Amino acid sequence: QCLMDTRPLAAQILDTLQGHPRFHQLSAKFAVQLDGGEALAMLEHHHDLWLSALERDGQGLLAFGLAGCPVDEPLAAVAQDQGHELLVAVLELFLDLARPEQTRMRHLLMDMSREDFLAQLEPRLSRPLLNIGGWRRQASDAGLHIGTYPQAAPGQVYVGAGTPLGRLDPAMLKGAAQLAREYGDASLRLTPWQSLLLPSIAAADAPAATAALEQLGLLCSPQQALAHLIACTGSSGCGKALADTKSDALQLAGLLQRHGRQLDVHLSACPRSCAAAHVAPATLLAVAPGRYDLYLRDATQPGFGTLHARNLSIEAAEALLDARPRSNLDA
The missing domain is CATH 3.30.70.3340 (Alpha-Beta Plaits)
Structure with missing residues (x-):
């Protein structure tokens, strides 16, 4: 389902970020996403600037937005051959406007509106921005990486x-x-x-x-249960870890496979959640070797979600997860 081969533009962007001395002032966390419209795409992670391919009246365009992700409503669009120019203009304008403590686009947008940013951006471009009102990027299909x-x-x-x-x-x-x-x-x-x-x-x-x-x-x-589990380095490789999450995850996968379940579960050896950028449907947070608190994702709750049970062994955690309705947790 890709609408453009993103690799040439991505290489051009990378060369510019590395070779333009002024862009070395950007925070190491300042992020740019280029999305070619593929069905297999990570679309939920926020970026300071995102670009997403679309077609309108037979022309290839790039929708874009600030401090968000491609499933958000775009601000405007440019022709695909204008993508690099847009990136340079956005980054230079950000550096012109941002105070030293405003290291991310979202920080700058707390002081000014997106509309004001666009008004200052457009004169820096060789062609006017395009209005694509009503277009939204469709969410990607789950599971297409295996x-x-x-x-x-x-x-x-x-x-x-x-x-x-x-x-x-x-x-x-x-x-x-x-x-x-x-x-x-x-x-x-x-x-x-x-x-x-x-x-x-x-x-x-x-x-x-x-x-x-x-x-x-x-x-x-x-269909392999292990394909749906993620685990941090654990105590075998991290001084902050409270449990051997890798070994415990293998044990959990074996139990789930035996019961024919494929559940998206995150095992984290401490609250830092290094292995998962997004909250999983179920999280096992280590409290001691081989013991975990079980959290279930809840959009109304911060962090891992709602605490469901405390101080569980892997066997007890699997039994609780196996008892959950299949529509709630199965991948």
């Missing part, structure tokens, strides 16, 4: 494979590279979901590529 799915080119697919709990060891990476050369275009792509993609594979070769990835220990089916 399995086989069609690409735009006829007869070609990509194969997505999850890394077990975010760990990609050298044998996996070397094996995946060999498969990419054998079946695909010799490239690998990493995703925000701790998985990798082998693109440009002939549809007839997808079963063989998938079987080989599984032999390497990668997760190639969304």
